[in-house]
Amino acid sequence: MEALKPYEVAIEPTWIDYNGHLRDAYYGVAFSLAIDDVMDQLGLDADYRARTRGTLYTLEMHCHFLHEVKQSDALRVRCVVLDADAKRILIAGVFERGTDRTVAAVLEAMLLHVIQGEPTKSAPLPAAIADRVEQLKCTAEWPSDWPRSRTLAIRRG
Amino acid sequence: MEALKPYEVAIEPTWIDYNGHLRDAYYGVAFSLAIDDVMDQLGLDADYRARTRGTLYTLEMHCHFLHEVKQSDALRVRCVVLDADAKRILIAGVFERGTDRTVAAVLEAMLLHVIQGEPTKSAPLPAAIADRVEQLKCTAEWPSDWPRSRTLAIRRG
Numbered sequence: 001m002e003a004l005k006p007y008e009v010a011i012e013p014t015w016i017d018y019n020g021h022l023r024d025a026y027y028g029v030a031f032s033l034a035i036d037d038v039m040d041q042l043g044l045d046a047d048y049r050a051r052t053r054g055t056l057y058t059l060e061m062h063c064h065f066l067h068e069v070k071q072s073d074a075l076r077v078r079c080v081v082l083d084a085d086a087k088r089i090l091i092a093g094v095f096e097r098g099t100d101r102t103v104a105a106v107l108e109a110m111l112l113h114v115i116q117g118e119p120t121k122s123a124p125l126p127a128a129i130a131d132r133v134e135q136l137k138c139t140a141e142w143p144s145d146w147p148r149s150r151t152l153a154i155r156r157g
Numbered sequence: 158m159e160a161l162k163p164y165e166v167a168i169e170p171t172w173i174d175y176n177g178h179l180r181d182a183y184y185g186v187a188f189s190l191a192i193d194d195v196m197d198q199l200g201l202d203a204d205y206r207a208r209t210r211g212t213l214y215t216l217e218m219h220c221h222f223l224h225e226v227k228q229s230d231a232l233r234v235r236c237v238v239l240d241a242d243a244k245r246i247l248i249a250g251v252f253e254r255g256t257d258r259t260v261a262a263v264l265e266a267m268l269l270h271v272i273q274g275e276p277t278k279s280a281p282l283p284a285a286i287a288d289r290v291e292q293l294k295c296t297a298e299w300p301s302d303w304p305r306s307r308t309l310a311i312r313r314g
Contacts, residue, residue, distance in 0.1 A: 018206065019273065024215035024266070025185035032182040049175065058181035060309055061220040083311045090309055108309045109181070116176065149309040152217055152247055152265045154240045 004041055004136065006096075007034035009075040022069040028061060031093040031107045034077035038091065042129055054123065056089070056111040062149030067104040073097050075104070081136040086124040087113050089133055094146065108149045161198055161293065163253075164191035166232040179226040185218060188250040188264040191234035195248065199286055211280065213246070213268040219306030224261040230254050232261070238293040243281040244270050246290055251303065265306045 007030075015026035039045060039056060049055050069075055076096050083090040088110060095105035115123045125133065142148065166187040174180035196202060196213060206212050226232055233253050240247040245267060252262035272280045282290065299305065 018203065019212055019214070023186075023189055024218060025182065025189040028182035028185040028218070028220075029180075032180055046175065055176050057176070058222055060222065061181060061185070061218075062306065062309055063185075063218045065215055065217065085311050085313070088311055090311055110309050110311075149219065150306070151308075152219055152267050152306045154242050154245055154247055154267075156242070 004038055004079045004081075007037045007077045007079065009033070009077060011069070011071055011073070011075060013071060016071050020070070022071075022075075024063070024065060027063055027065065027069075027095065027105050027107060030075070030077060030095070031061070031063075031109065032058075034079055034093055035091065035109060035111070038079050042132055044129060052126075053116045054126075055114060055116060057114050057120075059088075059110045059112050060149075061107065061109045063105060063107045064147040064149075065105050066147075067097060067102055069095075069097055069104050074099070080138045081133060082108070082138055084130075084133045084137060086130065087122050089113075089125075092138075092146075103146060106146050106148075161195055161236045161238075164194045164234045164236070166190070166234060168226070168228055168230070168232060170228060173228050177227070179228075179232075181220070181222060184220055184222065184226075184252065184262050184264060187232070187234060187252070188218070188220075188266065189215075191236055191250055192248065192266060192268070195236050199289055201286060209283075210273045211283075212271060212273060214271050214277075216245075216267045216269050217306075218264065218266045220262060220264045221304040221306075222262050223304075224254060224259055226252075226254055226261050231256070237295045238290060239265070239295055241287075241290045241294060243287065244279050246270075246282075249295075260303060263303050263305075 009030045017023035077093045080092045093107045097104040113125045172183035234250045237249045250264045254261040
C-alpha cells in the first residue's frame with residue numbers, strides 16, 4: 001500500500017484577507033478539500049457515496065497556524081492517518097509551503113463514517129476500506145516541531 | 158459595556174458540499190468573519206489597521222461540529238471572550254441554528270495582536286481596547302453541553 005498522495009492547493013484570490021495572507025479559515029477549506037482527495041484515494045468517492053449513502057462527517061477539527069501563506073506561494077497538504085477504529089479516522093494535514101517545504105500549518109480532523117438517512121447513523125467502514133486505512137496508520141514518531149491538538153488556553157507564569 | 162453583538166451568517170451556496178450540508182471548514186470561515194465583526198466592535202477596524210499596522214493573527218482554532226446546517230437555515234454566531242492577556246484574546250463562537258437556536262457548533266480561536274512589518278512582531282493591545290476586552294471576559298460558567306477544545310484522540314475502552 002502506497003502512502004497517500006499529497007494534495008496541491010489552488011489558492012483562490014478570495015482566500016486572501018485584509019492582512020495580505022491566506023485567511024485562517026481557508027487553511028481549513030484547503031484541508032477539507034485534501035480530505036476529499038483522500039476519500040477518493042480510499043474508495044470513499046462519489047460513486048461509493050451514491051451507491052451506499054455512506055460518507056464521512058467531521059466531528060472536530062484543530063488548526064495550528066505556524067506561518068503566513070501568500071497568494072503566490074506553492075502549497076501542498078500531506079495527509080497522515082494518525083489513528084482509526086471501525087468507524088473513525090483521525091487524520092492530520094501537514095501544510096508545506098514553497099520549495100523549501102516550510103511547515104506553515106498542521107491541522108487535524110476526526111472523521112466519522114455514517115450512512116445518510118432519516119436519521120443519519122454512524123456505521124463501520126467497509127472491510128476493504130478499513131484494511132487500507134489500517135495500513136496507512138502512521139507509526140512513525142511525530143516530529144517535535146509539528147504541534148498536536150490541545151486545549152486552547154492562555155498559559156500563565 | 159454591552160456584550161458583543163451576534164453575527165448573522167450569510168451562507169453562500171458554494172459553502173454546501175456533496176453531503177448536502179454546510180462543509181466543515183465553512184463553519185470556520187463564518188467564525189473568521191464573525192471575528193472580523195468583533196474586531197470592528199472593539200475598534201480594531203480597517204481604520205485602526207491602516208493607521209497602526211496593528212491587527213490580529215490567529216494562532217490556533219478548534220471546531221466542534223455538533224449538528225448539520227442546511228443552506229436554508231438561519232445561522233448566527235455569538236462570540237464570547239473566554240480569556241485575554243496583554244497581547245492575546247481567546248474567543249469562542251457559539252453557532253445558533255434556526256429559531257430554536259440549536260447549538261450547531263462551538264469554535265474557539267486564539268488571537269494574537271501583532272504589528273505588521275519586516276518582521277511582523279507581537280505587541281500589547283492599545284490600553285483602551287485591552288480595557289474593553291477585559292470587560293467582555295466571560296465569567297459565567299460554561300454550559301456542560303458546550304464542548305471545549307481538546308486533544309483529538311480515539312479514546313478506547
